[in-house]
Amino acid sequence: MKPYLLCPTCGSDDIMKNGTTRRGKQNYKCRDCGRQFVENPQWKPKDKDTCALIDRLLLERIPLAGIARVLQLSESWLQQYVNGEYSKVPQHAEVVAKATTRLGVQLDELWSFVDKKGNKQWVWLAMDRASREIIGCHVGDRFAQSAQALWQSLPRQYRQYARIYTDHWDAYASVLPSKRHFAVDKDSGLTSHIERLNNTLRQRISRLVRRSLSFSKKLENHIGAIWNFIHHYNQKIRENLQREQMADFSLSFT
Known part of the structure; x- marks a missing residue:
């Protein structure tokens, strides 16, 4: 019996099989939005609280491997997340305006x-x-x-x-x-x-x-x-x- 699946992105039930992953799991694709996914993934989408915690931990002297172990995250997913976050960081300082006489x-x-x-x-x-x-x-x-x-x-x-x-x-x-x-x-x-x-x-x-x-x-x-x-x-x-x-x-x- 074909499993009843919903797209994790748009919620559509118009789902088709789309080959297998490199680990041999059945891959699916949403016909509406194009999202590819597997049933019962080992690494589930991260909620806002988890991402906020990661952001705080990145400000401490903890390596990415340590964050991944403690939060039970995929190291590859965490690296991709960090790459994306660091690419958005402005590279100029924001400072409080001051009088120029005693700088x-x-x-x-x-x-x-x-x-x-x-x-x-x-x-x-x-x-x-x-x-x-x-x-x-x-x-x-x-x-x-x-x-x-x-x-x-x-x-x-x-x-x-x-x-x-x-x-x-x-x-x-x-x-x-x-x-x-x-x-x-x-x-x-x-x-x-x-x-x-x-x-x-x-x-x-x-x-x-x-x-x-x-x-x-x-x-x-x-x-x-x-x-x-x-x-x-x-x-x-x-x-x-x-x-x-x-x-x-x-x-x-x-």
């Missing part, structure tokens, strides 16, 4: 690799000295062209007005405006916030851990994972700022 920026670069340790990818970062927001990022080599790309990733108000603090890496001096650029030693404390950020990134993004099997195989996903964390990090800063402003507003009426 300060700290810049630094973080070593990482893609696919093999010989394929070095330096993560160039810019942080607002006061708010701690990440205001710019570029992934590339460690030379002047990448320093220029980082500089161009900053919002215009920072490029026009901010005082810029870096270490003594030569690439910075060839790109940054000399009158506002200050190359300093670590002991000065003037780049301490962004140095701490580098540690935070290694703690939260498994792809950036120095000795780890959880490295990126594709540069696109490497960059997507970094920007995904940046947006989450900045959002938390904005939320904290809003809470502080609300608390100050409440105190003004007491």
Whole structure:
């Protein structure tokens, strides 16, 4: 007896057999929408709650294989999901507007690799000295062209007005405006916030851990994972700022 099947996409019962899968299971095709599917699939469509949980776990230092094991997901499905999510991540920072008179920026670069340790990818970062927001990022080599790309990733108000603090890496001096650029030693404390950020990134993004099997195989996903964390990090800063402003507003009426 032919099983009574409904298309999981459109709900149509106009279903036809359409060969078999590579595992030998009967494959079906919906004549109305063209969806192909199998009866009683091992990996069922994921609900919104599961996808939301995956999104949160991607912000922690958990490799994809670990997420797949804990949530009982297919690693291939999870990889496809992550590829899609990272491809949609905007690669520019959203920052709170500020007065231009006292802007300060700290810049630094973080070593990482893609696919093999010989394929070095330096993560160039810019942080607002006061708010701690990440205001710019570029992934590339460690030379002047990448320093220029980082500089161009900053919002215009920072490029026009901010005082810029870096270490003594030569690439910075060839790109940054000399009158506002200050190359300093670590002991000065003037780049301490962004140095701490580098540690935070290694703690939260498994792809950036120095000795780890959880490295990126594709540069696109490497960059997507970094920007995904940046947006989450900045959002938390904005939320904290809003809470502080609300608390100050409440105190003004007491």
